[in-house]
Amino acid sequence: MSEYHEAVIIGGGPAGLTAGLYLMRAGIDTLLLEKTLPGGTPLNTDRIENYPGFPEGISGKELMDRKVKHAKAFGLPIKEFTEVESLSFEGERFIIKTSAGLFESMGVIVATGTESMKMNIPGERELAGRGISYCATCDGMFFRNLDVAVIGGGDSAIEEALSLANIVRKVYIIHRRDTLRAQKILQERAFKNNKVEFLWNKKVIEIAGRDQVEYVVVEDTHKGERSRVEVNGVFVYIGSAPNTAFLKELVKRDSAGFIITDENLATKTKGLFIAGDVRKKTLRQIATAVGDGALAAVNLEKYIFEKKP
Ligand code: NDP
Secondary structure, three states, X not given: OEEEEEEEEEOOOHHHHHHHHHHHHOOOOEEEEOOOOOOOHHHHOOOEOOOOOOOOOEOHHHHHHHHHHHHHHOOOXXXXXXXXXXXXXXXXXXXXXXXXXXXXXXXXXXXXXXXXXXXXXXOOOOOEOOOEEOOHHHHHHHHOOOEEEEEOOOHHHHHHHHHHHOOOOEEEEEOOOOOOOOOHHHHHHHHHOOOEEEEOOEEEEEEEOOOXXXXXXXXXXXXXXXXXXXXXXXXXXXXXXXXXXXXXXXXXXXXXXXEEOOOOOEOOOOOEEEOOOOEOOOOOOHHHHHHHHHHHHHHHHHHHHHHXX
């Protein structure tokens, strides 16, 4: 037995929730499937300062709680803890196989976002959860008044290093180059923060410790010299990879696995639209995810109305 809806949205981050809000307001029978709880990546962000409309900033959790509430206010049903295992298109209908059973729909919006990339170095797997984290907002408190390392030089690394600096004794930002990718405003704040020390041109090649993280081994990218940096925790922020395995051949991907869409966020499979960070795009922000969600929803709405008997 399967459950039928006109539209199914996969993923409950900013893109998926916006798509849900728009589809419900358009009178489309919609269901949103979410692997865990709705909210997506912003839940891991302590403070969001570049989402328009919040001049004083807002916590990731509060912003996403508001988006969930807003979508629900227009009746969007959200099925939590439902992981999509496969998606196929058979005889004009999508078949969505999930951990909570089968669903069918006329159209689908995939808004599954990305997940943190791993370093794949010795010690990372062994000490996971014992001093290694991919979420400063979730785990920062465990390192109060201790020393930590943040690996990476993008927005996530610098933003989260700054939020850790409010809690810990010292933050080493270990970066493989000598310039940062992060926004200038974040860079300036980090350079001024006296709890933050940059280790430039250093590659972390091992994370070590007996039961807990005790130090990382870094290698200078120019001289090849190796040294130890003693820390109690390591926060890895080296980018993210798209969650698309369940889509198989229904879409085209770029070399990093992000889904390629046209300007209407459509894919090579009719009725299948893509929104948010999982899509090949130049700017991954909550603001652009929200825009994607709205655009995908409006285009799916058109598709459904053309198809409806
Ligand atoms: P990014 O891909 O932007 O940055 C990844 C960083 O990790 C880079 O500095 C990269 O180095 C480094 N890196 C990559 N692989 C390795 C490796 N194997 N070993 C060591 N270092 C490595 O990822 P983010 O997660 O920071 O950001 C993802 C997206 O989300 C971006 O588009 C970003 O702008 C956006 N974002 C926006 C925020 C905001 O607006 N407030 C907040 C957080 C994210 P290198 O520079 O040398 O390539």
